[in-house]
Amino acid sequence: MPQNTTIAGAGASRPRVEAVELTKRFGGVHAVKGVSVAIAAGSVHGLVGENGAGKSTLSKMIGGVHAPDGGELRVDGRPVRFASPRDALAEGIAMIAQEIALVPARTVIENVFLGLEPRRAGVVQTRELRRRYAELEARTGFGLPADARVGDLRTAEQQKVEILRAIARDARVILMDEPTAALTIDESRRLLDIIRRLAADGTSVVLVSHHLEEVLDVCDAVTVMRDGALVRTGPAKDETPESLVQAMLGRDLELMAPAHRRPKPDAPVVLEARGLRRAGALDDVSLQLRAGEIVGLAGLVGSGRTEVARALFGADRLDAGEVRMGGRRLRLRHPRDAIRSGIAMLPESRKDEGLLMLRSVRENASLTTVAQLARAGVVRRRAERDQARALADRLDVRAASLEQPVVGLSGGNQQKVLFAKWLARRPTVLLADEPTRGVDIGAKRQIHDLLVDLARDGMAVLLISSEIEEVLSLSHRVLVMRAGRIVEEIPGDVATEENVMRAAFAPPRTSPGAPST
Amino acid sequence: MSTTTTEPTAAAAASRGRRGLIVRDYGIVLCFVALFVALSLSTSTFLTERNLLNILDQSAPLGIITCAITICIVCGIFDLSTGAIYGLSAVVAAKVASSTTPDVGVAAGVVCGLGLGLANAVVIHLTRINSFIGTLATGIVFRGLALLITGGAIVTVTDSGFRTLGRSELLGAKYSVWVFVVFFAITAFLLARTTFGRYVFAVGGNEEAARLSGIRTELVRGACYALSGLAAGIAGVLAASRTASAQADLGTGLELSAIAAAVVGGTSILGGEGAVWRGVLGVLTLAIIGNGFDLLGIDSTYQLLVQGVLILSAVAADQLLRRR
Numbered sequence: 001m002p003q004n005t006t007i008a009g010a011g012a013s014r015p016r017v018e019a020v021e022l023t024k025r026f027g028g029v030h031a032v033k034g035v036s037v038a039i040a041a042g043s044v045h046g047l048v049g050e051n052g053a054g055k056s057t058l059s060k061m062i063g064g065v066h067a068p069d070g071g072e073l074r075v076d077g078r079p080v081r082f083a084s085p086r087d088a089l090a091e092g093i094a095m096i097a098q099e100i101a102l103v104p105a106r107t108v109i110e111n112v113f114l115g116l117e118p119r120r121a122g123v124v125q126t127r128e129l130r131r132r133y134a135e136l137e138a139r140t141g142f143g144l145p146a147d148a149r150v151g152d153l154r155t156a157e158q159q160k161v162e163i164l165r166a167i168a169r170d171a172r173v174i175l176m177d178e179p180t181a182a183l184t185i186d187e188s189r190r191l192l193d194i195i196r197r198l199a200a201d202g203t204s205v206v207l208v209s210h211h212l213e214e215v216l217d218v219c220d221a222v223t224v225m226r227d228g229a230l231v232r233t234g235p236a237k238d239e240t241p242e243s244l245v246q247a248m249l250g251r252d253l254e255l256m257a258p259a260h261r262r263p264k265p266d267a268p269v270v271l272e273a274r275g276l277r278r279a280g281a282l283d284d285v286s287l288q289l290r291a292g293e294i295v296g297l298a299g300l301v302g303s304g305r306t307e308v309a310r311a312l313f314g315a316d317r318l319d320a321g322e323v324r325m326g327g328r329r330l331r332l333r334h335p336r337d338a339i340r341s342g343i344a345m346l347p348e349s350r351k352d353e354g355l356l357m358l359r360s361v362r363e364n365a366s367l368t369t370v371a372q373l374a375r376a377g378v379v380r381r382r383a384e385r386d387q388a389r390a391l392a393d394r395l396d397v398r399a400a401s402l403e404q405p406v407v408g409l410s411g412g413n414q415q416k417v418l419f420a421k422w423l424a425r426r427p428t429v430l431l432a433d434e435p436t437r438g439v440d441i442g443a444k445r446q447i448h449d450l451l452v453d454l455a456r457d458g459m460a461v462l463l464i465s466s467e468i469e470e471v472l473s474l475s476h477r478v479l480v481m482r483a484g485r486i487v488e489e490i491p492g493d494v495a496t497e498e499n500v501m502r503a504a505f506a507p508p509r510t511s512p513g514a515p516s517t
Numbered sequence: 518m519s520t521t522t523t524e525p526t527a528a529a530a531a532s533r534g535r536r537g538l539i540v541r542d543y544g545i546v547l548c549f550v551a552l553f554v555a556l557s558l559s560t561s562t563f564l565t566e567r568n569l570l571n572i573l574d575q576s577a578p579l580g581i582i583t584c585a586i587t588i589c590i591v592c593g594i595f596d597l598s599t600g601a602i603y604g605l606s607a608v609v610a611a612k613v614a615s616s617t618t619p620d621v622g623v624a625a626g627v628v629c630g631l632g633l634g635l636a637n638a639v640v641i642h643l644t645r646i647n648s649f650i651g652t653l654a655t656g657i658v659f660r661g662l663a664l665l666i667t668g669g670a671i672v673t674v675t676d677s678g679f680r681t682l683g684r685s686e687l688l689g690a691k692y693s694v695w696v697f698v699v700f701f702a703i704t705a706f707l708l709a710r711t712t713f714g715r716y717v718f719a720v721g722g723n724e725e726a727a728r729l730s731g732i733r734t735e736l737v738r739g740a741c742y743a744l745s746g747l748a749a750g751i752a753g754v755l756a757a758s759r760t761a762s763a764q765a766d767l768g769t770g771l772e773l774s775a776i777a778a779a780v781v782g783g784t785s786i787l788g789g790e791g792a793v794w795r796g797v798l799g800v801l802t803l804a805i806i807g808n809g810f811d812l813l814g815i816d817s818t819y820q821l822l823v824q825g826v827l828i829l830s831a832v833a834a835d836q837l838l839r840r841r
Contacts (some may be wrong), residue, residue, distance in 0.1 A: 282655060315729060336731040353729055356722040356792050367730045373794065381710075401689045421730070 023070035046219035050440040064088030094166035104274030156187040220455030253341040263292035276321035281307040283484040290462035296475030304484040309431040313345040314338040343425035357407040362388040365420040392421035412443025559578035577697040578752035584704040585748035585774040587796035593788030594648035596745040598656030603768035605663040606630040606753030611672040611763035619679035631752015638739035663765035683759030705793040722789025
């Protein structure tokens, strides 16, 4: 066993949670290799690394989800062993996972106090429950309606429910794994404020995140991991995004996307939408996509960005409006109609809408082209394999083999398989909804390069992203949405975070002279 | 604890993981082979051509239905009307055969099964009811129709030509065995090698992803209901032919036996995963357990206990190994 690091003097500076040489293996994969980290009381501790670096596994060991194979976990200096998240919670450690684990059909208050309901003779004491909820609300200032169904809330609000739940259980350490992945910029900022407030109250927060600016913004200390091993832990103020990236990758990488040419102004319009309407989602949306152009679609979550893509793809029924390609009006009754016209859509959630998680890379990559790869309804296996291999090579999909189920791949590789599935059709229009969500920094860069290459080869790309830097660095034009409308069009060379966000947030303009019909 | 104990533990965990996957994928094969060998050694009558062909003949109707039910389950749907379709097709076959010729009767039974399967597809598509409830209801309707036709009596066919399918042999095996083998081959090929099979996996594995990939999910599902109806029709005709008679309550509970066999074979009840050969192996495993009990002269009551426990352990093992 490697030497334990001796901790000088127990006292006020004693860490609340300490991992000592923690080790974890999954099958043949050495996920965490003897990592030691100390988390101080009342601090925000960032955990960064590429996908597969072991940061989630480390936090899951602290949270009692995985039992370590070696090493020791200490809470307030005492060695502890967690067999389940419940054991961890008993020590005041709560985990907020990437996938939200709430009961969607029940209310906020029921979810917050699930399992803790004050009761007398088995009957829940409703008044006492409400009093406690009011107390929690006063502490956090979330402003969540107690009686709303959790399933009706947006992701950001569901996360707040999870946080309330952790606080209601007297958590002194809250582990958050990518909490901002599904949030808009504004919601992320508010969450970071909440994290600061929790820390000021003495709660320790461990933040696992891909967003380096966010980590540097809110954390007191940052731990960098690479390939399951600790690279370093240090004060956040000593780090920069570049220094973190270098530590994560073990080499330098430009953070910004590559420079790319604008399409010629006379490039043909390949897709045009006019007056798209759908009750509660889209309100008179019109847009044009030119060959070779990357058009960014920015806006808050819920502003209708995804709905635009789904409308152009025939995934949702429209109340009004038309979509034209090459001057011809499309009849979009089913995604099939859009696909046949040369439109492809990378959906927002690869797991729920994109991939067959249990099937192989090969089958996923051929799903949109399997009819072309078949003769008399029988799939020609060699043709299918050749196509999948060519795409996997081109996109640098890292899988053990083409037969590996995609569920076992990293987020970045899954996303590449999703690209493969659509590039197999050689589309003329690509609607990419959050193409780099939950993807590590290396794969993200590859996807950015890919989008630029595709546009250069003449594809029209509609890029939807909650990451404003991504939209700004890749787009030739930025369309900003608010409340189901496109409210602003900003050329890529003058678009800034500030003018895009101002358009996304501004209250509806009331033009005094305009006649109201 | 020292490093020397950590290392073997990790290695053991690794090999346990691999072994787990093998158990999940080929557990049913091991189970079948073990039973087969055990029965061959412990009885003198099990490993005889006559006994084995007899098992296949007995299993043919359930086996045919299980082939189709497996495809339904992979596609994410349950067809609980299949037992009723089996009964109604048998009744229709017998009724038509007695008033016309045996061949017309057989054709009528098969067409009846296919038609009822299509009816399921249409009803469930139009009402958008969950398949479980929808086919439960249509199954009751079909059973009612069978009762209406027979008036509660047994329909017997006097023309001995009607028995050909169930009783005559070709190359040493009953026709029913050949029908089973051919139906198995066709459905296995459909699921494993054709675009239709791919779509079945896609719809069952992730319906929204399938739709967004341009797949007409309602057509794929409809085809599965039709296939299931066709299988039940063929199986019902075989059963009617075997006894030259049919009655309305024929095949009660058969749908559950088929689902159980599919699950024992290792097809996931959650859809999106599975294979037709697994369902057939499930049927044969349950069949040789029954056969073994008979040959060993054990009270058939215990047979139910063993089959139930086997089904439970198959599902439990699947869940357990999936959690890794």
